Amino acid sequence: MIIVGERLNGQFGDVEQAIKQKDESIIKDLVDAQVEAGSDYLDVNVGTAVPSREKADAMVWMVETIQKFTDVPLAIDSPIDEVLKVGVEACEHPPLINSAQADPEELNDYIQLAMKHDASLIALTMDEDGVPNDVAKRVELAGNIVVAAMEAGMPFDRLFIDVVALPVRATQAQPGIVLEAISQLQGIADPSPHFIIGLSNVSQGAVKRSLINRTYLVMCMAMGLDAAILDPMDEELMDALITTELLLNKQIYSDSFLNAYRSSKRRG
Amino acid sequence: MAVEKVTRSWSNSINVVTIGEGDNAVRVGGETTLPFLHDEGDMPHRPKIALDVFDAVPDTWSGVLVQALGEAADDAVAWAKKGQEMGVDLISLHMTAHAREEDPASPQECAELARAVCDAVDLPLIVWGADEEKPDNAMYPAVSQALAGERCLLGAATEENYRTLTATCIADGHNIIGQSPIDINICKQVNVLVSDMGMPLDKIVIYPCNGALGYGLEYAYSIIERTRLAALGGDRLMSMPVLVEVGPEVQRAKEVKASEEEMPQWGSQAKRGIAWEATTAVSYLQSGADIVTLCHPQAVDLVKEYIDSFMDD
Numbered sequence: 001m002i003i004v005g006e007r008l009n010g011q012f013g014d015v016e017q018a019i020k021q022k023d024e025s026i027i028k029d030l031v032d033a034q035v036e037a038g039s040d041y042l043d044v045n046v047g048t049a050v051p052s053r054e055k056a057d058a059m060v061w062m063v064e065t066i067q068k069f070t071d072v073p074l075a076i077d078s079p080i081d082e083v084l085k086v087g088v089e090a091c092e093h094p095p096l097i098n099s100a101q102a103d104p105e106e107l108n109d110y111i112q113l114a115m116k117h118d119a120s121l122i123a124l125t126m127d128e129d130g131v132p133n134d135v136a137k138r139v140e141l142a143g144n145i146v147v148a149a150m151e152a153g154m155p156f157d158r159l160f161i162d163v164v165a166l167p168v169r170a171t172q173a174q175p176g177i178v179l180e181a182i183s184q185l186q187g188i189a190d191p192s193p194h195f196i197i198g199l200s201n202v203s204q205g206a207v208k209r210s211l212i213n214r215t216y217l218v219m220c221m222a223m224g225l226d227a228a229i230l231d232p233m234d235e236e237l238m239d240a241l242i243t244t245e246l247l248l249n250k251q252i253y254s255d256s257f258l259n260a261y262r263s264s265k266r267r268g
Numbered sequence: 269m270a271v272e273k274v275t276r277s278w279s280n281s282i283n284v285v286t287i288g289e290g291d292n293a294v295r296v297g298g299e300t301t302l303p304f305l306h307d308e309g310d311m312p313h314r315p316k317i318a319l320d321v322f323d324a325v326p327d328t329w330s331g332v333l334v335q336a337l338g339e340a341a342d343d344a345v346a347w348a349k350k351g352q353e354m355g356v357d358l359i360s361l362h363m364t365a366h367a368r369e370e371d372p373a374s375p376q377e378c379a380e381l382a383r384a385v386c387d388a389v390d391l392p393l394i395v396w397g398a399d400e401e402k403p404d405n406a407m408y409p410a411v412s413q414a415l416a417g418e419r420c421l422l423g424a425a426t427e428e429n430y431r432t433l434t435a436t437c438i439a440d441g442h443n444i445i446g447q448s449p450i451d452i453n454i455c456k457q458v459n460v461l462v463s464d465m466g467m468p469l470d471k472i473v474i475y476p477c478n479g480a481l482g483y484g485l486e487y488a489y490s491i492i493e494r495t496r497l498a499a500l501g502g503d504r505l506m507s508m509p510v511l512v513e514v515g516p517e518v519q520r521a522k523e524v525k526a527s528e529e530e531m532p533q534w535g536s537q538a539k540r541g542i543a544w545e546a547t548t549a550v551s552y553l554q555s556g557a558d559i560v561t562l563c564h565p566q567a568v569d570l571v572k573e574y575i576d577s578f579m580d581d
Contacts, residue, residue, distance in 0.1 A: 251503065252452055252453065252456050252494075252498050252503060252506060253453045253456070254453050254454070254456035254457035254460055254505075255453075255457050256457060256460045256461070256464075259460060259464070260456060260457075260460045260505050263460065263463065263464070263505070264503065264504040264505050
């Protein structure tokens with residue numbers, strides 16, 4: 001499972017404060033904790049901490065600060081083109097670009113950006129019409145993404161298709177639609193691209209968020225999800241993730257399987 | 269029509285373990301593919317042959333092997349020197365005298381013997397206990413200390429008995445063998461336990477308690493293969509080189525022990541023993557073994573030839 005740690009996001013109070021006050025110690029603590037917990041990438045998002053015109057500078061500060069403390073690659077996360085590009089350029093290691101929509105022009109721009117930087121790319125199964133309400137449209141958009149990547153010569157192990165999880169509290173049919181889409185997309189290409197979701201979206205606005213998150217993660221993994229943007233510091237969530245890998249025969253059992261997974265990741 | 273060769277690339281490689289110091293050091297592991305698939309990946313360090321040397325010849329061994337070893341078998345130091353003449357890569361020294369019921373050797377005597385063997389050859393040492401918890405745990409620290417700085421491979425740590433040996437190996441700079449009873453889950457567990465005590469992953473070698481041909485070879489074969497697939501697929505707690513003990517296991521087979529009088533239809537007992545050892549060894553090399561231990565000088569020659577023919581270096 002490829003784990004993208006979500007906590008370096010300006011939407012969280014502590015990170016917002018860190019960005020505003022240029023407080024490296026808050027960033028360092030979150031970097032260390034997420035790396036220790038097994039993150040393969042660290043998501044970097046300035047959120048709404050600063051006004052739009054300052055976001056690019058804030059992104060560069062975050063990327064440079066994080067790289068003082070870790071070699072773990074970053075997932076540069078912004079809906080604003082300019083912010084995303086300066087973030088990618090500031091990266092010392094090929095990052096994960098988060099994210100492109102499936103509209104052809106935008107998608108191609110981002111594929112080119114990824115190719116230029118040897119980066120990986122998250123492409124969303126949504127377009128100018130928004131997030132699809134059904135399985136078929138998601139699968140169709142995923143097909144378009146795969147074709148675009150293939151035509152550009154982008155290796156599929158660097159392509160992450162995000163099937164877009166939505167809050168269960170707002171749209172209760174969506175979690176099931178996403179599961180079905182993940183299932184139908186298995187075998188779309190060989191080798192396969194990765195399938196990813198922003199897990200915490202599913203519990204947005206709900207109570208017992210951690211329980212909802214980990215239950216849904218297990219369901220998605222059973223359908224073939226192999227990457228997620230999540231809070232790796234949520235220990236019960238990570239326990240569920242590790243146990244699911246075991247039950248799917250992706251990890252060899254040992255009596256210390258939780259510890260084994262964690263120490264194997266840490267020593268990576 | 270030309271058939272396209274199917275290859276795949278793996279995300280992880282096998283750890284390189286260095287056994288021995290300075291000019292005597294040998295390296296095992298480092299593979300980025302399954303055994304001998306040179307078109308798919310690298311096999312930077314060829315599989316190694318270790319000669320099994322005992323502090324006393326096991327009384328269960330066949331007379332033909334003892335005869336083939338000659339006088340050297342009376343003395344571990346001479347035996348090890350003979351191994352060097354035979355061109356093996358390592359000496360696999362088995363300590364048993366400390367665990368015998370009558371007049372057991374003291375840890376100090378074991379240490380002196382290990383040191384003498386080490387000094388007599390320019391080859392790195394593997395040193396085994398007798399698989400007896402109490403006497404082994406008394407023997408290991410003395411032997412380990414006598415060999416401190418030689419970066420030997422000591423074993424074996426088991427799920428039940430690993431603390432003394434692990435602490436000792438860490439203190440004296442040795443590598444360690446993690447032993448599991450033909451069980452991939454326990455194999456991983458031992459690696460977790462040993463590494464949790466602070467042993468670096470690249471100082472651990474897996475010993476899966478393999479049997480000889482006809483005695484469960486296929487179980488150990490498939491476990492080694494599955495271990496290797498997991499390792500190449502990214503499991504760092506399975507990414508250790510693998511050692512198989514061939515010589516002593518083969519000596520337990522009735523096909524090797526039975527005389528020509530008992531089994532005339534099986535042909536020459538002398539040839540049988542050599543063939544059994546060589547066949548067992550090359551089977552394990554094909555499953556992913558990095559070190560094979562052998563007893564018979566002619567089996568050593570055959571396996572060397574086999575490795576030469578499968579390496580493209």
